[in-house]
Amino acid sequence: MDRVPILKIGDVLLVSIQVDMSDQTALQLQDDLAERIVATGCHGVIIDITALDIVDSFVGRMLSTIASISKVLDAETVVVGMRPAVAITLVELGLSLNGIRTALNVERGMELIAAARYDEGGYGPDGDDADTETTAVP
């Protein structure tokens, strides 16, 4: 069985799916990611699906589940690089990818995760938390 590698870049885990995953491979990735989040204490997960030529309901569910698991483990998940044809197909299939943040590429995904951490801390320049915005501390 293929295993999808997980890279650590600073505070973020990066997964770039390069193979046509079997369902077992997808489930394995789900487990591996949960373990790596806990082991590394990373606060962000970026899943790059640039190389995926389809996302069916199984992979879609895997992405949603990974997002939920990482949330519980205090990490933000961003799915990046979805192809236009994949997006069109997903919508027609009826998959809404609930709870999943998306970005066009890895770079923007990184920015999204950084911004999310700021928001949570409540001291970021872009924070929408009105209560803490005026009481910024370095």
Place this chain on the structure above:
Amino acid sequence: MTAGVDLGTPQTQAIRSDEDVVRVRQLVRTVAVAVKLSLVDQTKLVTAASELARNTLVYGGGGAVEVVTVDNGRRRGVRIVFDDSGPGIADLDLALTDGYTTGGGLGLGLSGARRLVDEFDIRTGVGEGTTITVTKWSR
């Protein structure tokens, strides 16, 4: 791997494992490219095939798929037949409803696959297995 698709000759693939579902996707993709479906239509067809092949495996207990190119005089297309000898589907209307599942999935496989293809035909009966035929035409 398939090197050069012989148009008109049906290609078959057994569906007995996870890896076979991956092979079905690859086979359908190769044929869809050969009949020059657009990228979006290729993607839709391969996605539908993936859903249906998984159903054949999970609910039908395995089976086989046959992929053939078709020509109606004006357009070419890809026809895929999924066949299993599983328990069959008792309530077809219910099975085709978005969100209905007996297997713990999202319940989008059958209903979603139907939306992604141009023609969808299903023959099933309790204890008689299930045969699903889908066709996607080039635009």
